[in-house]
Amino acid sequence: MHITHFIGRAVVTLSLPLLALPHLATAQARQEYLLTTNWKFTKGDVPEAAKPDFKDAKWQTVSVPHDWAIYGPFDGNNDLQKVQIEQNQEKTATLKAGRTGGLPFIGTGWYRRQLAVPNFGPGKRAVLLFDGAMSDAHVFVNGKEVGSWPYGYNSFSFDITDALQASGNNVLAVRLQNQSEASRWYPGAGLYRNVHLIVTDDVHIPVWGTYITTPEINADFAKVKLRTQVATPNNAFQPLRLVTEIKDAQGQVLTTSTATLAATDGQEFEQNLVLPKPQLWSPETPVLYTASSKLYAGETLKDEYSTRFGVRSFKFEAGKGFSLNGQLRKFKGVCNHHDLGPLGTAINTAALRRQLVLLKDMGCDAIRTSHNMPAPELVKLCDEMGFMLMVESFDEWKSPKVKNGYSQYFDAWSEKDLVNMVHRDRNNPSVIMWSIGNEVPDQSAPGGGKIAKRLQDIVHREDPTRPVTAGMDRIDAAINNNFASVLDIAGFNYKPMRYEQANDKLPQGFILGTETASTVSSRGAYMFPVVTAKQKKYPNNQSSSYDLEACVWSQTPDEEFVKQDDLPYVIGEFVWTGFDYLGEPTPYDEAWPSHSSYFGILDLAGLPKDRFYLYRAKWNTASPTLHVLPHWTWPGREGQTTPVFCYTNYPSAELFVNGQSQGRQTKGPSDKPQTRYRLMWNDVKYAPGSIKVVAYDAQGKAVAEETVRTAGKPHHIKLVADQTTLTADGEDLAYVTARVEDKDGNLCPDATNQLQMAVSGAGKFRAVGNGDATSLELFHVPQMHAFHGQLVATVQATDKAGNVQLKVTGKGLKPGVISLKTQAAAAK
DSSP: OOOOOOEEEEEOSOOOOOSSOOOOOTTOSOEEEEOOSOEEEEESOOTTTTSTTOOOTTSEEEOSSOOTTTTOOOOTTTTOEEEOOGGGTOSSOEEESSTTOSOOOOEEEEEEEEEOOTTOSTTEEEEEEESOOBSSEEEEETTEEEEEEOOTTSOEEEEOGGGOOSSSOEEEEEEEEEOTTOOSSOOOOBSOSOEEEEEEESSBOOTTOEEEEEEEEOSSEEEEEEEEEOBOGGGOOOOEEEEEEEEOTTOOEEEEEEEEOOGGGTTEEEEEEEEESOOBOOSSOOOOEEEEEEEEETTEEEEEEEEEEEBOOEEEETTTEEEETTEEOOEEEEEEOSOOGGGTTSOOHHHHHHHHHHHHHHTOOEEEETTSOOOHHHHHHHHHHTOEEEEEOOSOSSSOSSTTSGGGTHHHHHHHHHHHHHHHHTTOTTEEEEEEEESOGGGGSTTHHHHHHHHHHHHHHHOTTSOEEEEEOOHHHHHHTSHHHHSSEEEEESOGGGHHHHHHHOSSSOEEEEEEEOBOOOTTOOOSSOOOEESOOOTTSOOOTTSOEEOTTOOOHHHHHHHHHHOTTEEEEEEEOSBOOBSOOTTOTTSTTOOBOSOOSBOTTSOBOHHHHHHHHHHOOSSOOEEEESOSOOTTOTTSBOOEEEEESSSEEEEEETTEEEEEEEOOOOSSTHHHHOEEETTOBOOSSEEEEEEEOTTSOEEEEEEEEOOOSOOEEEEEESOSEEETTTTOEEEEEEEEEOTTSOBOTTOOOEEEEEEEESEEEEEEEOOOTTOOOOTTSSEEEOBTTEEEEEEEEOSSOEEEEEEEEETTSBOEEEEEEEEOGGGO
């Protein structure tokens, strides 16, 4: 199998988050607005709410994106599910209190907004584009339903021209409803992604109307094929002209093409351009170009449309694996759910960027959008920052996993959902493959392979340039009934010990770990004795951060590493998960108050767990990693065995406890996978003081060291921000870590002080999180207990430039104060 491709993305021309939209120059052919402000919202069903004259003055005023359920309160009775989770090898149904996060997202919500449409009138068209709406959206304009879309994760658009009044105000209303037992994780609630209003001429390029490919790429040139759809009144032919320029990131025009539309072209232009000396897109060099098109009728400009893209080629080859731009590589990927921890599901570009910065530092180069279509902002950032994407569609097909899941829509909507998914993201260079499903029970159901074939054929029809995969967990059924053989890429979840067998039986010649590891841990929690364990539970509802605990169906990272390193036909992995997420608190599904996951390499607040450094040592080959665990503050453990681990990309290291050598360890093969990737001193006896690890390079030279000291009493709060200069756009965020430290600056690892946050100046408090899966403290209230000595406060910029101060206080502690500033976007 050989697949080669490159891609692009349409971008907006104007964005104004205003209620009364200003008059714009009529020469502008296309106007696009983000409908962010002055929405009125209420929970509960209001049958008359679609009517234009409905009185909504008493409703809450909110900004969109908006997740109305993240504000809580947490309650184990919210979406309480009695269910047998087959993926977890459960034999009977039990009550799952925190499966979907314990947040109150069930029910109906209404949004209403006045809708001014500038320059609208005869000869104009207006479209509403929703990036996602959770869920079962029904959209009304002036009381008329203009469309509906049940799947909460997908993007969709409706032409609202016929429902608009050319003069006077229009009213937009959206009804959303979340069912109980409809999800396996926290789905969010409301207009949690952006809503766009697009005004064009009635001769225009429709939403997602371009498709870019590069049929040939070499060092001297890239052939660029651009297909552009046009819409006209009644779809009648007009002799139109399309002028396209390809520009680099600095705006320099590199090549131009002019095409005319013939009656036999089926309302679609095809332009073939030659891009000289292309710079190739990759995770290491995320170079982007823009195709800027102008549509003319005679000499009259009818529309303008920009499509951003990158030039890159890739192959999946039997026996060899995956190569990008001619270089063999393996996916160093993570799976991520769509929530942003304390922010809930309301999309925020700064929050996404922070996640990607942390993943990039870990050496991650790929993301699986589990188990649904992502926000377009994530895809755009992956283009810019250099991440390869597996864009995934469904967690269910015809056979249900939950009572009211996607299976109820599958027959009527699966093709529509796939078409929208592919059309929206097929021009993005970050998108390398499509996934049509995750652990669908149809793997072992009669006709399941035929469903897979139908879905894959739909994706191939809309985008022949990328392969299709699915995350399979029922490996025997998937292989024996040819379900796995149908797919372009055989993707398996948690089956490293079966890779050889699968490759022997399957035709593709390569295997992908679509979901791997599912190691569980709680940041800063260390349990004794230190042993490898499955489904281990403790009275405090935490999991040990020695990174040796997994689920009955999953593994430690090292077991997957061995297969990735030893089998050339295994093309990479997507670890479950990059970040903790709301819901699925395995192994504590039945033990409230656990209500968020333990799988994350980083916790719900975005703080790295120890496991972060295990992956960083393996994946980030450009930077040194030296990390020691556990902490060294163990009153009452004097003289007891307290193992010390070191995660490093150096080959060996020596451990000293209070200056006494505990010997030198070297990574190497053995019957235990961990010894290939960790340095472990399993017989260390605890004594207060310090532990120091000295790392040696391949020549035996001491090159780095790290020391961890026993902490004294909590003394002060130290604040560390991920960025100190914010854009004054009302959306940018600073994530400030608050550390409870002793007088010498050592983290107090068991500090649980309640901390209070106060923000002043040109910013506001947005949220706080501590990474504790059992904490029922509300994210939007500016106080929270530290978890193992730390928490993270989120400060949001206003739309005014100026200084911002965050002060964090706690009883008996010297306060922490940090100064930030906000400034106009151009000056940042």
